[in-house]
Amino acid sequence: MVVTLDIQQPQPYDLVTETIQIAGMAAAFEGTMTVRLSDGHDEFATHIQVGATGLKQFQGAVTVPPETAFTLSRVFLTLADDTGNENGPKVTIPILYGPLILPGYSGWQPYTVQPGDTLIGVAQRMYGTPDYGPIFAANQDILDNANEIYSGQVLRIPRNDI
Template structure:
């Protein structure tokens, strides 16, 4: 494999722009990327060295006109210029898209669950509204399978606005 995607990591909570970075060798010095959730897609390319492994980084701007319907996205980076009979080198990473979870998303604050905490109480503390616990659940869908079951010491991401 000649693409090592270091950012984002699987299930990262990302904003706009989505930052990608890693190491790669690309046949003609170009890597393609796409961001999709099954309904709409943003595509583009970034450059990388062509003779040996090189670092790459890019910021993928998600236009306001993009019709994403889900907060779960897939970031794919591939070397479409690689010739041959084998499929092109490709890496796909699932991420959560903060602007679809919380309007005005600017990042997240880590929170360690304490004894006696509930998601409703945490939502009331951060958002002033217990019913907004769904924002926390959606931002942590990779670790919260049941909103009624959280435990002390669990690390949650609390989305925040700018």
């Protein structure tokens, strides 16, 4: 089987900003890929150029317009070569939309859980407030319960410019 579409960036559950960097390998008709972002309530669609013929590396960026009304922080990114064939290859992955996790989201920093840590304690140390919601939301792919974090676990701590 020949791979004609492989998203290498972002990876599933990556935490992204309004500008989403997309990279991978593709063989697209006329060199154009359709990019769709959807949370199930709203959708944003655009295109990126990936080159003309043959399987090639590509990279591009899409910026989610401020008027996009996502209500959930887990967004599905679909990249599709449907410019020449509506049944062409497509890949869908879940990503985490940082601006809905923390106002002013600008990125994240890793934090290694220490013995005795709690999410409330980590939030207090990082944000000056016991509100651990942004930390829990940014790690929803590895955390099932806010009361269960483990020593050595690496968490993403969302940051903002505010």
